[in-house]
Amino acid sequence: MLEILKAAFYGIVQGLTEFLPVSSSGHLAVLKNWFGLEFDDAVLFTLILHLGSLAAVIIIYRKDISDLIANFVIIIIKIFTKRFKYKKLNQDERFAVLIFIATLPLVIGALISSRIEFLTERTRIVGLFLIINSVILLFSDGIPKGDVSEKTVSPKNALFVGLCQLIAVVPGISRSGMTITGGLLTGFDRRFAVKFSFIMSVPAILGASVFKIIGFAASDNKITGVSFAMCLTGLIFAFITGVAAIFLVNVIARKKNFAYFAVYCFVFGLLALIFG
Numbered sequence: 232m233l234e235i236l237k238a239a240f241y242g243i244v245q246g247l248t249e250f251l252p253v254s255s256s257g258h259l260a261v262l263k264n265w266f267g268l269e270f271d272d273a274v275l276f277t278l279i280l281h282l283g284s285l286a287a288v289i290i291i292y293r294k295d296i297s298d299l300i301a302n303f304v305i306i307i308i309k310i311f312t313k314r315f316k317y318k319k320l321n322q323d324e325r326f327a328v329l330i331f332i333a334t335l336p337l338v339i340g341a342l343i344s345s346r347i348e349f350l351t352e353r354t355r356i357v358g359l360f361l362i363i364n365s366v367i368l369l370f371s372d373g374i375p376k377g378d379v380s381e382k383t384v385s386p387k388n389a390l391f392v393g394l395c396q397l398i399a400v401v402p403g404i405s406r407s408g409m410t411i412t413g414g415l416l417t418g419f420d421r422r423f424a425v426k427f428s429f430i431m432s433v434p435a436i437l438g439a440s441v442f443k444i445i446g447f448a449a450s451d452n453k454i455t456g457v458s459f460a461m462c463l464t465g466l467i468f469a470f471i472t473g474v475a476a477i478f479l480v481n482v483i484a485r486k487k488n489f490a491y492f493a494v495y496c497f498v499f500g501l502l503a504l505i506f507g
Contacts, residue, residue, distance in 0.1 A: 233382060238276070239460040240467025245280040246287065249436075249469075250429065250476035252368055252408030252492050253499075257361050260351035260402050261503050278440055279462045283469025285436045288429050291477050295430055303329040308326065322382060332386050333393035333427075334434045340400045351402050358503025364498035368408055369490040377418035384427075388417045392427065396435065403500070407490075411484060425484045429477060477496025 244262065248255035259277075289296055302324045309315040317328065350356055379388060395413025399406040405426050414424030483489065 234461055235464050238464040239428055239468050242280060242465040246472030247476045249284040250473055250480055252405040253294050253496050254364055254403050254405040257357050257403035260357050263356055264354045278467045279438050280406055280465050281440050283466040284473045287473030287477060290362050294431055296433060299330060302489050326381060326400040329384055329389035330430060332426040333389040333431050335395040337435060337438055343398045348464050355507045357403045360401055361474040361496045361500030364404050364408060365493040367412055368493035371412040371415055372489050374415040377415060377420050379418040380420055380423050389445055391417045419487050425481050430492045477482055486505050
């Protein structure tokens with residue numbers, strides 16, 4: 232029963248912090264270091280939690296994502312038939328290209344993340360980055376209103392947001408916080424900045440999951456420490472809280488109220504610095 236409760240707790244933390252601009256990696260690292268919230272097969276269980284978060288964003292943005300996949304296939308066909316010209320693409324096809332461009336920096340991120348993974352064991356360093364994250368969130372509330380939307384977004388805009396996402400490989404820096412802030416800095420209106428950020432999270436979470444699967448398959452670990460009940464519990468709670476978090480961020484971002492999250496990150500980061 233204790234393991235089930237622990238799985239539920241991890242699912243709630245993952246679902247909320249994956250989409251709220253407070254850093255899921257930072258929270259999981261600090262909580263693990265403080266309370267020893269660990270599983271024998273942590274890689275497998277973390278993968279399950281990520282799939283729960285992924286399901287949440289796919290359900291909410293199902294139409295956008297299904298259109299994205301369809302248009303991506305069309306673009307590949309156009310490339311192989313030598314009919315690809317960016318200026319002649321329709322709006323939906325261009326959006327697929329832009330999401331691809333925004334995702335490109337994650338290739339570099341995958342290389343960096345493996346080299347800085349040791350930072351998750353340094354609670355005070357994670358706490359410092361959480362405080363930096365709070366400053367970024369406060370800054371984002373003061374960014375002037377933009378007017379860039381689906382119709383006017385450019386490859387340059389998309390690449391800038393992708394580079395901002397790259398910064399979030401550091402534990403304690405929020406992926407959603409960085410991509411929404413990056414979108415606002417490059418002129419996105421607040422609604423589009425949130426939408427672009429969450430749709431970008433699909434390839435980001437998928438990519439992280441693929442790396443975890445490869446790493447797990449290449450290891451000699453056997454699945455001995457995580458039961459089916461624990462996996463199912465974590466998956467369900469990550470999905471439910473992920474859906475709630477996405478709706479909450481949509482409401483708060485439009486009202487320029489990231490200050491609430493900034494205060495929370497500052498306090499949590501300060502506690503991490505003090506108690507280590």
